[in-house]
Amino acid sequence: MKNWLDKMPKRMNWTDYFEKAPHLWPDIAGRWPGFIQAAKEKAAAETARKGFPHARLEAWRKTPLNQWRTAAVEPAGVSRRVSDGRLFPAATIHIPLTNGIPVATWHEENSISFGRLSEAVQQMPEVVKQYFGGLQRLSDDAMTDFNTAYFKDGLFVYVPEGTGKVRLEWTNLIDAATAHLWNGRMLVIVEPDNEVEMAGTDIAEGEAISIGTRVAEIFVQRASTFRFYGWQQLNDVSALVGHYFMQAADEARIDGFNFPLNGGLLREEVWADITGSGARVNLHGFYAPAGDQQTDERIFVAHGAEGSFSHQQFKGLIDGRAKALFNGRILVRPGAQQTNAYQKNDNILLSDEARAHSLPFLEIYADDVSCSHGSTTGSLNGEALFYMQQRGLAPELAQRLMLYGYADEVIGEIPDEELQALTRRLVRAKIDGRLSSETDIFALVREEILSPVE
Amino acid sequence: MNKQKPLLEIKDLHAAIGDKEILKGVNLRIYPGEVHAVMGPNGTGKSTLAYVLTGREGYEVTRGEVWFNGKNLLEMSPDERALEGLFLSFQYPVEIPGVSMTNFMKAAIDAKRKYHGLEPIKPGEFLRMYREKQDMLGLPERIRNRAVNEGFSGGEKKRNEIFQLAMLEPLLAILDETDSGLDIDALRAVAEGVNRLRRPDNAFLVITHYQRLLNHIVPDYVHIMHDGRIVRSGDKNLALELEEKGYEELARQNA
Numbered sequence A: 001m002k003n004w005l006d007k008m009p010k011r012m013n014w015t016d017y018f019e020k021a022p023h024l025w026p027d028i029a030g031r032w033p034g035f036i037q038a039a040k041e042k043a044a045a046e047t048a049r050k051g052f053p054h055a056r057l058e059a060w061r062k063t064p065l066n067q068w069r070t071a072a073v074e075p076a077g078v079s080r081r082v083s084d085g086r087l088f089p090a091a092t093i094h095i096p097l098t099n100g101i102p103v104a105t106w107h108e109e110n111s112i113s114f115g116r117l118s119e120a121v122q123q124m125p126e127v128v129k130q131y132f133g134g135l136q137r138l139s140d141d142a143m144t145d146f147n148t149a150y151f152k153d154g155l156f157v158y159v160p161e162g163t164g165k166v167r168l169e170w171t172n173l174i175d176a177a178t179a180h181l182w183n184g185r186m187l188v189i190v191e192p193d194n195e196v197e198m199a200g201t202d203i204a205e206g207e208a209i210s211i212g213t214r215v216a217e218i219f220v221q222r223a224s225t226f227r228f229y230g231w232q233q234l235n236d237v238s239a240l241v242g243h244y245f246m247q248a249a250d251e252a253r254i255d256g257f258n259f260p261l262n263g264g265l266l267r268e269e270v271w272a273d274i275t276g277s278g279a280r281v282n283l284h285g286f287y288a289p290a291g292d293q294q295t296d297e298r299i300f301v302a303h304g305a306e307g308s309f310s311h312q313q314f315k316g317l318i319d320g321r322a323k324a325l326f327n328g329r330i331l332v333r334p335g336a337q338q339t340n341a342y343q344k345n346d347n348i349l350l351s352d353e354a355r356a357h358s359l360p361f362l363e364i365y366a367d368d369v370s371c372s373h374g375s376t377t378g379s380l381n382g383e384a385l386f387y388m389q390q391r392g393l394a395p396e397l398a399q400r401l402m403l404y405g406y407a408d409e410v411i412g413e414i415p416d417e418e419l420q421a422l423t424r425r426l427v428r429a430k431i432d433g434r435l436s437s438e439t440d441i442f443a444l445v446r447e448e449i450l451s452p453v454e
Numbered sequence B: 001m002n003k004q005k006p007l008l009e010i011k012d013l014h015a016a017i018g019d020k021e022i023l024k025g026v027n028l029r030i031y032p033g034e035v036h037a038v039m040g041p042n043g044t045g046k047s048t049l050a051y052v053l054t055g056r057e058g059y060e061v062t063r064g065e066v067w068f069n070g071k072n073l074l075e076m077s078p079d080e081r082a083l084e085g086l087f088l089s090f091q092y093p094v095e096i097p098g099v100s101m102t103n104f105m106k107a108a109i110d111a112k113r114k115y116h117g118l119e120p121i122k123p124g125e126f127l128r129m130y131r132e133k134q135d136m137l138g139l140p141e142r143i144r145n146r147a148v149n150e151g152f153s154g155g156e157k158k159r160n161e162i163f164q165l166a167m168l169e170p171l172l173a174i175l176d177e178t179d180s181g182l183d184i185d186a187l188r189a190v191a192e193g194v195n196r197l198r199r200p201d202n203a204f205l206v207i208t209h210y211q212r213l214l215n216h217i218v219p220d221y222v223h224i225m226h227d228g229r230i231v232r233s234g235d236k237n238l239a240l241e242l243e244e245k246g247y248e249e250l251a252r253q254n255a
């Protein structure tokens, strides 16, 4: 087979990959069995048809991609670099990824199977066929089509019914030695009666531009709990646009925590599709973009069954010329009676040029429901600062304590105490301005283990 | 007359918020060991005086000077003033979500110790002191370890102010209407707390609308403030006279 490099320039603008998707994708994504091949073909056509997301689209209105639109990038090649950094001490399974693809090959461990998606289609073809692409259709964002067309491989995790407690962690090393584009994929199936905790860190090494997309599809079946933690530590010229689709069946529970640390654009879009009665979804996040960074949290919770519960708690601290977007949506489908859905977003602006956009959106098609949302955006409470100063605290210390406390309202919700402490260390470092994109977050966390802060 | 040096000396203090002059020439001298009460109608500048003394933003001192313990108070930042021993029990204490009372008090005590060249307080010693002072003021269990003032009732906030006063042991404490919003038991507890904290080297400036508090915390001097000035001063009997006649008549007598 002829290398695609022969046919096109080594690097292209991100936008060009959209236009050329129908021709380019097979060279970048490789060969796949029938149903995935078909999905890719269709997605490639959609990618070209929809084109690169523009500012007139509601979903991208507040997220200018100018800087990346014309960035010349090449598809991520095979990288041998691996990160063994870890943030989740309790995890017994650690899966290193490079540019979104598992480094090690297929594993079966205590009935759990995990590895590359390309292996999963060989090992458990029916399972992949049953679930692959099943949730992604919730969104019509061209980015998800783009990802589907171009992904080269991805992570597959399968937890069969009644396995019990599973704690796993992946660390995704984004090799930013040269300007590149990577597309990560995840398919996670949690069968009934399990408790799965998954922590994931994206970390870029190198100074070059990296543009990443991710589509994760996560199925949480009857009476199972799925808890996920995310941290992103990229350089300031890199972007990561992630879509996380989750389905909660009867009595299932999903808890999510996201902590964007550094990166030019860190955008996560979570779709929690509640299809089972009595399911519970709790999504939390704390973002603190500074300098020219931007964070986007787009959280969509759809209640489609009776007696389900959801809670969204997102807080931000925006400094410098940074921007933060929170777009929280609650959808109560017809018949989803006795839904309880809450949403709260708070933003503190630390500079005159910092911007926060809070866009709540409630769509309710059932009558017996209890829904609420609230959002605040303001500067640091000057009254409280004076109050603390009046007790002898220097203004910097007073501000720090207040901001720590503000972040702690999110961090304090993390059930695992160790994870809580490690996250606190990272977030406090970010608040103090000690955590830049050059910081080794794993070293910071080791400090926490050696000498904990209160 | 007291032979010591004054702890606080306010000379011809004028202060404005924007273009509006609020304090129009306040003079006051407080010696160690004394309790002064300031009374006066709403909006005459009592809280303004407290804020100007403690250095809150938004006030411009247009004339006059203030000396505290021999130092020029108006040149200091709010935290320096606190570290020098000035304390304000706020008329409206502020809620600070996410900051626990213990962390807050530990930080305040350590800041003070550092200012005086001391090591941070040992956690065990801190907790012992923390509990002891809460017991002394009969602080309800439910507010003992919460975020600062968060979800406290009005009265609980006021008690919590006096608890902080007890922890920090300032040289001069200004109590801005600490008695308003307190029930009778709380009032007694607060007053007892204050009386127990009285020492020959410290002083209190008590702003109140009611004679009632002054039955418990007996002042050496009572000042009546009107339209940004202290218009009359006397001993504790002035408060009784005021209760009887009201501001209008006293102001008329004064004129």
Ligand SMILES: Nc1ncnc2c1ncn2[C@@H]1O[C@H](COP(=O)(O)OP(=O)(O)OP(=O)(O)O)[C@@H](O)[C@H]1O
Binding pocket: B017, B020, B022, B040, B041, B042, B043, B044, B045, B046, B047, B048, B049, B091
């Ligand atoms: N931020 C402000 N801007 C403009 N005027 C103000 C401001 N704060 C207070 N004032 C005015 O200053 C004057 C004095 O207010 P201050 O709060 O000192 O009165 P006070 O004697 O403490 O009253 P009270 O007994 O009601 O507590 C009032 O006329 C008030 O309206």
Ligand SMILES: [Mg+2]
Binding pocket: B046, B047, B048, B091, B176, B177
């Ligand atoms: Mg007042």
